[in-house]
Amino acid sequence: MTTQLRSTLAGLLLAAAVLAATVAVTRHDTTDPSGVAVPVRVGPYAALGDSYTSGPRIPVQTGRPEGCARSDHNYPAQVAAGLDLKPGDFRDVSCSGATVDDLTGAQSTKKGxxxxxxxxxxxxxxxxxxxxGGNDIGFSDMITRCVAMGTAYKVLDRAKDMSSHGSPCRESYTDNGVDATEQRIAGLETKLTSALRDIRRRAPExxxxxVGYPAILPAGDANCGRxxxxxxxxIAYLRAKEDQLNKTxxxxxxxxxxxxxxxxxxxRGHDACAAESTRWIEPVVPSNPAAAVHPNARGQRGMAKEVLRAIRATE
Incomplete structure (x- = not known):
């Protein structure tokens, strides 16, 4: 092999390496008037959010502080992998229990x-x-309270030997026709707008x-049993509140x-009442590694797929 040929091959290999590194953090958009593909950077990527983002109890728990309960298989990690981002181009700062206020202020957890x-x-x-947004309206507390009321209600119902169609939890959140949860959702609007504008100010490009919340409850008045x-x-009440939150x-x-x-x-159909092998959300007593009434690994994969679909649709 001649010296010139070796030099040419070395140059080609170097060019290929540079191209591979570039592709890892770019996508191509054909919006240039000349018709020439313009590289669009997809990293660095910052993932923000609460426990539905962080993935508590899903293996492997990673990151600091430990109290944020982040999984290396949550949807942000899978999105980063799907975009071929390097570790240095991905920061996951999601944290279990986070509210909109924790976007701009430090959040204390039990472990850091x-x-x-x-x-x-x-x-x-x-x-x-x-x-x-879920923690801002107290959705986890709502489910805990509604489950406790539902358990007591069904015991009473069996004692009376009658069919139950009541909604004791909805009644507890409603006073003189005013729904306390709806008020919290309405109050969330201004905070969200401010936070999103802050993100735009910090990262104009x-x-x-x-990312909305996945279906936690089944359609209709399906009986989830234990x-x-x-x-x-x-069930209908809580589903309606989640729908309102997502619309907001x-x-x-x-x-x-x-x-x-x-x-x-x-x-849909992969809610907490679905079969163990198909559900995205775990029930009160999880059978897959995940926190109660939170996405499991399957749910995080499904959410990642939807995020990647949205990203690629807007490239």
């Missing part, structure tokens, strides 16, 4: 303090996902995706120029 999540967003950030012992009327997330995303990612439709 998580810095403000927006500290991970800078002018170099090119991709942001945000999944938050980033594409921002607001998996999620709720009064039939409260979508509206605020659109109003601030972000993209809403619907994970609800894809998760």
């Amino acid at each position: 303090t998580n810095p403000s999540q927006l500290s991970a967003v800078s002018r170099s950030t090119r991709l942001v996902t945000l999944g938050i 980033a594409r921002v995706y607001v 998996r999620l012992p709720l009064a039939p009327g409260d 997330l979508e509206e605020q995303a659109v109003s601030t120029g972000a993209t809403y990612v619907d994970t609800y439709e894809a998760s």
Whole structure:
């Protein structure tokens, strides 16, 4: 082999290596008027959110602080892998228990303090996902309370030997026709708008995706039995509250120029009352590694698929 040929081959190999490294953090958009493909950076990527993002109890738990309960198989990690991002181009600062206020302020957990999540967003950030809002309206507490009421209600129902169609939990959240949860959801709108505008200010070139919550409860008044012992009327009530929350997330995303990612439709039939082998959400007593009434590994994969679909649709 001649010296010139060796030099040519070395040059080609170097060019291929550079191209591979570039592809790992770019996609191509044909919006240039000349018709020439323009490289669009997809990293660095900052993942923000609560426990539905962090993936508590899903192996392997990783990151700091430990109290945030992040999994290396949550949907942000799978999105980063799907985009071929390098470790340095991906920061997951999601944290179990997070509210919108924790985006701009430090969050204390039982095992350490998580810095403000927006500290991970800078002018170099090119991709942001945000999944938050459930803790702001107290949804986890609602389910816990409704399960306790549903269990007591069904015991009483069996004692009376009658069919139950009541909604004791809904009644507890409603006073003189005013639904306390609806008020919390309404109060969330301003906070979300402010947070999304802050993200845009910090990362003006980033594409921002607001990730909705997957289906936690089944359609209709299906009886979940021991998996999620709720009064039939409260299943419909809680499902309606989740729907309102998701609509609020979508509206605020659109109003601030972000993209809403619907994970609800894809998760229909994979709720906490579905079979162990197909559900995305674990019931009160999980049988797959995950926190109660939270996405399991299958659910995180499904959510990642929807986020990637949305990202690729807007490239």
